[in-house]
Every structure is written in structure tokens, then in C-alpha cells.
Amino acid sequence: MTLTLTRRETSADAATTLRASRPTWRRRSKNALATGAVVGAAVLTAVPLTLVIWAAIQRGSERLDLALFSNSMRGVVGQGGGLLHALTGTLLITAATAAIAIPLGVSAAIYLTEYGDQTRLASLTRRAVDIMVSIPSIVAGLAAYALFSLLLGPGTRSGLAGAVALAMIMIPVVVRASEEVLRLVPGDLREAGLALGSPRWRVIRKIVLPTALPGLTAGAVLGVARIIGETAPLLLVAGFTDAMNYNLAEGRMATLPVFIYTQWSSKGLDTAAYDQRAWAGALVLMAVVVALQLAARALPPQIAKLRRNR
Amino acid sequence: MNASALELAPAAGRVHGGIPAGVGASGERGFRGAMRGAAIAVALVLAGVLTFLVIKGGPAFFAGAGDLPAHATDFFSLAAPLAFGSAWVAVIALAFAALPAIGVALASTIYAPSPRFGRFLGAVLDLLAAVPSVVFGLWGLMVLAPAMVPLYEWLHGHLGWLPFFSGDPSVTGRTVLTAGLVVAVMILPIMAAMCRESFALTPPPLIEAAYALGATRWEMVRTAVLPVARSGIVAGGMLGLGRALGETMAVAMVLSATPGLISVNLISSENPPTIAAFIASAFPESTGSKVSALIGLGLVLFAISLVVSIVGRRFAKKGVAK
Numbered sequence: 001m002t003l004t005l006t007r008r009e010t011s012a013d014a015a016t017t018l019r020a021s022r023p024t025w026r027r028r029s030k031n032a033l034a035t036g037a038v039v040g041a042a043v044l045t046a047v048p049l050t051l052v053i054w055a056a057i058q059r060g061s062e063r064l065d066l067a068l069f070s071n072s073m074r075g076v077v078g079q080g081g082g083l084l085h086a087l088t089g090t091l092l093i094t095a096a097t098a099a100i101a102i103p104l105g106v107s108a109a110i111y112l113t114e115y116g117d118q119t120r121l122a123s124l125t126r127r128a129v130d131i132m133v134s135i136p137s138i139v140a141g142l143a144a145y146a147l148f149s150l151l152l153g154p155g156t157r158s159g160l161a162g163a164v165a166l167a168m169i170m171i172p173v174v175v176r177a178s179e180e181v182l183r184l185v186p187g188d189l190r191e192a193g194l195a196l197g198s199p200r201w202r203v204i205r206k207i208v209l210p211t212a213l214p215g216l217t218a219g220a221v222l223g224v225a226r227i228i229g230e231t232a233p234l235l236l237v238a239g240f241t242d243a244m245n246y247n248l249a250e251g252r253m254a255t256l257p258v259f260i261y262t263q264w265s266s267k268g269l270d271t272a273a274y275d276q277r278a279w280a281g282a283l284v285l286m287a288v289v290v291a292l293q294l295a296a297r298a299l300p301p302q303i304a305k306l307r308r309n310r
Numbered sequence: 311m312n313a314s315a316l317e318l319a320p321a322a323g324r325v326h327g328g329i330p331a332g333v334g335a336s337g338e339r340g341f342r343g344a345m346r347g348a349a350i351a352v353a354l355v356l357a358g359v360l361t362f363l364v365i366k367g368g369p370a371f372f373a374g375a376g377d378l379p380a381h382a383t384d385f386f387s388l389a390a391p392l393a394f395g396s397a398w399v400a401v402i403a404l405a406f407a408a409l410p411a412i413g414v415a416l417a418s419t420i421y422a423p424s425p426r427f428g429r430f431l432g433a434v435l436d437l438l439a440a441v442p443s444v445v446f447g448l449w450g451l452m453v454l455a456p457a458m459v460p461l462y463e464w465l466h467g468h469l470g471w472l473p474f475f476s477g478d479p480s481v482t483g484r485t486v487l488t489a490g491l492v493v494a495v496m497i498l499p500i501m502a503a504m505c506r507e508s509f510a511l512t513p514p515p516l517i518e519a520a521y522a523l524g525a526t527r528w529e530m531v532r533t534a535v536l537p538v539a540r541s542g543i544v545a546g547g548m549l550g551l552g553r554a555l556g557e558t559m560a561v562a563m564v565l566s567a568t569p570g571l572i573s574v575n576l577i578s579s580e581n582p583p584t585i586a587a588f589i590a591s592a593f594p595e596s597t598g599s600k601v602s603a604l605i606g607l608g609l610v611l612f613a614i615s616l617v618v619s620i621v622g623r624r625f626a627k628k629g630v631a632k
Contacts, residue, residue: 023524023526027526027529028526030526030528031526031527031528031529033528034527034528034531035421035527035528037413038413038414038416038417038421039417039421040413041409041410041411041412041413041414041416041417042413042414042417042418042431044410044413044414045410045414045431045434045435045438045498045499045502046434048438048495049434049437049438049441051449051453052441052445052446052449055449055452055453056445056449059452103348104348104351104352105348105352107344107345107347107348107349108345108348108349108351108352110345110348111345111346111348111349112349114345115342115345115346116346116349121346121349121350121353122349124353125349125350125352125353128352128353128355128356128357129352130619130623131356131616131619132352132355132356132359133619134552134615134616134618134619135359135556135612135615136555136556136557136558136586136611136612136615137556137558138556138558138586138589138590138608138611139359139363139556139608139609139611139612139615140359142363142366142367142589142604142605142608143358143359143362143363143608145366145601145605146362146363146365146366146367146605147358147362149366150362150365150366154597154598154601155597168355168359171352171355172352175352199335199337199338200338200342201337201338201340201341201342202337204341205341225440226440228442229440229441229442229443229444229445230442231442231443231444231558231559232443232558232559232562232586232589232590235590235593235594236589236590236593236594239594240594257442257444257559260444260445260448261444261447261559261563264448264451264563265563275452278448279448282444282445282448285442285444285445286441286442286445289440289441289442290437290440292440293436293437293440297433
């Protein structure tokens with residue numbers, strides 16, 4: 001401790017004592033400076049968020065019309081066109097990713113908390129999750145590309161490959177969130193169920209999972225929010241197209257983030273039209289992300305209420 | 311609490327009284343097997359990632375001229391400038407993000423006038439973390455970069471004798487400094503979250519003792535909060551560094567890169583490319599051995615971010631050791 005203390009006066013006079021124990025001007029101004037810096041940092045953090053949201057609203061609203069949501073980019077050069085194909089692709093790929101990552105992630109978390117807490121498999125899985133969190137998203141894209149080119153030949157691009165790449169990113173998020181939530185379920189509940197003679201899997205299904213459901217849902221929503229804006233892996237393995245594609249298993253599939261990127265990266269002559277579409281895409285994507293964030297915060301109490309009413 | 315439940319497990323398996331033994335037992339075995347299978351699958355996914363990358367990218371390490379993108383003669387001469395660029399952008403981002411991250415973490419824990427204000431700041435950080443990198447890229451490229459040009463001209467005029475600001479400044483503003491700033495905004499919430507966690511771990515008696523000794527709030531933070539949280543802060547920094555190294559789209563869009571360049575100039579129109587951004591921009595047009603070279607680069611990036619995250623986790627463990 002390098003704290004310097006003001007010497008206390010021994011006088012019985014209370015007022016003198018108080019004044020003496022007051023920090024010196026130097027220390028007070030240092031304190032004020034630090035407070036100012038901390039407040040400044042807090043304000044500074046809000047600045048880029050405000051600027052980005054403002055830019056997305058201002059520039060994105062120029063093309064926020066009905067055609068944006070009802071048209072694809074097929075045959076469009078210059079003005080017009082829309083992002084329906086990209087929105088559809090994002091929904092399909094996100095749904096496929098969630099269908100892979102949520103059951104797998106939650107099940108692995110159940111094993112970690114309910115069955116093999118201290119086993120070697122559990123520590124292996126936890127270590128794998130730790131490493132997977134640190135995989136850059138583009139590397140996940142490369143791995144999915146390598147897998148699918150080994151299976152189906154080089155150059156393969158499909159929505160499913162994109163979903164596999166995104167699942168690599170989402171699985172660790174779901175495992176970590178679910179493990180945390182499952183650990184919050186009181187041990188007493190499990191013991192009560194076991195004491196009544198229920199086998200362990202019924203205790204998990206009837207007691208542990210329903211209790212943890214709000215938290216598990218929030219974790220899943222956060223996982224979706226984490227991957228829905230991912231661009232790099234999809235650019236590599238799902239590719240890009242101007243037309244609709246409902247088939248996850250075959251052919252290139254456009255997604256909202258890649259749409260934003262390609263509108264900027266491969267512009268036609270009328271550059272303003274492409275920039276407008278890119279910003280409109282950014283606005284739609286931001287709205288989806290914000291909605292998911294709010295949902296992750298708002299969902300748990302609602303689900304808890306639903307269950308209580310039933 | 312969990313330990314006691316686990317101790318009960320084997321006993322419950324043996325004596326499940328009233329339940330028909332056959333049905334319960336096979337259900338238990340099936341369910342348990344499925345959960346165990348999921349845990350194995352998660353570990354296998356990681357093994358798969360490594361295997362596929364090595365099979366498809368490994369040959370690139372020994373590839374010669376003609377098999378590599380950007381006219382490189384061997385893999386090292388391709389990877390070295392890119393690795394420098396990644397590290398350079400990440401260090402710039404870390405330099406800009408570190409102090410604000412610590413500041414905003416202090417603001418939302420120690421300095422927060424009410425818990426509600428702390429939660430509000432937390433929500434702002436969560437939202438900032440959730441903004442897709444492609445949106446940051448678009449914003450950095452079309453809003454931030456043009457706005458930075460006057461500053462770059464000023465820096466060149468007044469500090470041009472420094473190697474960082476020599477040469478003609480970029481007229482588009484798409485420099486390594488702009489890219490570093492954008493990435494700084496992106497890693498700030500991650501670092502702040504880690505700092506917040508470790509500040510919240512400060513033992514309250516320590517805080518009270520500092521105040522009782524007559525410390526001002528800043529002196530309390532400096533003597534009680536920061537020393538306890540030091541390893542947590544370093545861990546947050548490493549986490550941010552790892553994320554900055556792997557950041558792809560924002561850099562690919564903002565940075566106007568020159569392949570093969572190694573330069574510390576911050577404001578020039580010629581900038582060193584980064585591994586991740588190079589992969590993303592070269593991949594769609596590559597085929598055959600060039601794709602393999604890009605996957606090899608991905609392997610290099612993976613190795614770098616793995617080392618950073620392992621170091622970071624070591625610090626994080628030190629932070630929560632009780």
C-alpha cells in the first residue's frame with residue numbers, strides 16, 4: 001500500500017479534526033481527474049454505438065421500401081432490387097445452425113453438469129470448448145470448406161456448409177451458457193427427485209431442464225445473436241448469388257451479411273444504388289440483432305410466467 | 311451443491327424403488343449415452359477442424375512459386391508480411407481500447423451511481439459487442455475513414471518526421487490507423503466485460519479498509535481494486551488481442567492493403583494486409599493450390615490466436631484463484 005494519509009490532529013476540537021482529515025487539494029484534484037476520466041470512458045463507449053446506429057438509420061432508410069423485402073437481386077443492374085433472397089438465406093442457414101448447435105450444445109452441457117462433472121471426458125470437452133471459443137470465425141469457414149471439399153469435391157458451396165461453419169462458432173457459446181445455467185439449478189431439487197425414486201434421466205427431464213429452461217433459452221438466443229451477423233465464413237462456404245435458393249443442400253446461398261459486403265465490393269455503374277442497398281441491408285441486420293439482444297434479456301421472465309400459469 | 315447430488319447418483323441408479331426396473335434402466339442408459347455422445351461430439355468437432363485444416367492446408371507449407379497467391383515465392387514470404395499486418399492492426403486496436411475498457415468497467419461497477427446505471431452501461435456494451443463486423447466495416451469505410459482525413463493531414467504536417475506519419479497521407483482515410491480504430495471499438499466490449507468481472511471480485515473489506523484509512527475514491531481504486539484485478543485486466547487484454555487478430559470483415563473493408571508490404575506507417579495509402587482480411591478477399595477468386603495456401607494461412611492464424619488465448623486463460627485463472 002502506497003497510500004499517504006493526512007496526519008490526524010490530536011486536538012479535541014472536532015471541527016479541526018474534520019478539516020485535517022479532509023484530503024489535500026492535490027489528492028482531491030487527482031480524484032476528480034480520475035472520476036472525470038472514468039465518466040469520459042463511459043461516454044466514449046456510447047459514442048461509436050450511437051454513430052453506427054445513426055448512420056444505419058439515416059442511410060439505410062433511403063431504400064427501406066416494400067421492394068427491398070419482396071425482390072431478390074436477380075437481373076438487377078443499378079436501381080431497384082431487394083434482399084429477399086439474402087433474408088431467406090439468413091433465416092434458413094441460421095435455423096440449420098441452431099438445429100445443429102442447440103441440441104448438441106445443451107446435451108454436452110447436461111453431460112458436463114449432471115453426469116461426468118469430474119471425468120476425463122468432461123475436462124477434455126471443456127478444453128475443446130475453450131479452444132473453440134478462440135477460433136477466428138474465418139478459420140471456422142476454412143475448416144467447413146475443407147470438410148465439404150473432402151466429402152463432395154473441391155469448390156463445393158452450399159447453405160449447409162455455411163451452417164456447419166457457423167455451428168462451430170455457436171456450439172461453444174451454447175455449451176458455456178447452458179453449463180452455467182444448469183449449475184444454477186439447486187442441488188436440493190435433484191436430490192428430492194432422486195429420493196422419490198426417479199431415475200436420473202427423469203429427474204433431469206422433469207425437474208432440471210424445466211427449471212433451467214428460461215436460462216437455456218436465453219443462452220440459445222445469445223448464440224443465435226452471435227452468429228447471425230457472421231460474414232467471413234459464409235462468404236467462403238455459402239458463397240453468393242443474386243437469386244433465391246431454398247435448398248440448403250445445393251448451390252450457393254445469399255445471406256444478409258454477405259449481401260451487405262457484396263453490394264459494396266462488387267458495384268455496378270450506378271454506385272449510389274449499391275451503397276443504398278448495402279446500408280438498407282445493414283439497417284435490417286442491425287434491427288434483427290437488436291431484437292435478438294432484447295429477446296435474450298426479456299425472454300426468461302416471460303417463459304417463467306408461462307410455466308407458472310399452466 | 312452439485313457434488314452432493316453426484317455422490318447420490320450411483321445409489322439412485324441401484325435402488326430406484328417403485329419404478330419398473332427394466333424401463334427405467336434402459337431409459338437411463340439411453341439418455342446417459344446420448345448426453346455422453348454429445349460431449350464426445352463437441353470434442354470431436356475441434357479435432358475435425360484441426361484435421362481438415364491440416365489435410366487441405368498442410369501441403370501449402372511446402373508449396374513453391376506459382377502455387378501461391380500474391381506472387382509469393384514460398385509460404386514464409388507469403389505469411390510473414392500478413393502476420394505482421396495482423397499483429398500491427400491488433401496492437402493498434404489494443405492500444406486504443408485498453409484504457410477506455412478499464413474506464414467503462416470502473417464506471418459500471420465502482421463508480422456507478424446506481425445498479426440501474428451499471429446495468430444500462432452493460433446493455434450498451436452488449437449491444438456494441440453484437441453489432442456485426444460487416445456493419446462496422448461499412449461504417450468505418452464510408453463514415454469514419456473520410457472523417458479522419460483532415461486529422462491525418464494535420465498529423466503528417468506536424469509530426470511528419472516520425473516514421474508513423476511520414477509520406478503522403480491517404481486521401482481516402484482507409485489506413486491502418488482507421489482499421490485499428492474500428493477494431494478497437496469492436497474489442498472494447500469484450501475487454502470491458504472481463505475487467506468488470508474482475509473488478510466485481512474485489513473483496514468488500516479491502517474497499518472499506520481503504521476508505522476507512524481516509525482514501526479518496528481514486529486512491530481506493532488504485533490501492534484496492536486495480537491490484538486485485540491486475541491479472542483479470544491482462545486476461546481481458548489477451549482476449550481482445552485474440553479477437554482483433556482474427557477480425558476479418560471490418561479490416562477487409564476498411565483497410566486499403568498492399569500485398570507483401572511491411573510498414574509501420576499509420577496514415578499512408580499503402581498498408582500491410584492482415585491474414586484474415588487477405589483470406590476473405592482472395593478466397594472467392596482462388597482455386598486449387600491457391601485455396602490450399604489460404605487454408606494454410608488459416609492454420610497459421612489459428613495457431614497465433616490459440617497461443618494468445620492460452621496465455622490469456624492462464625492470467626484469467628490466476629485472477630479467480632481463491
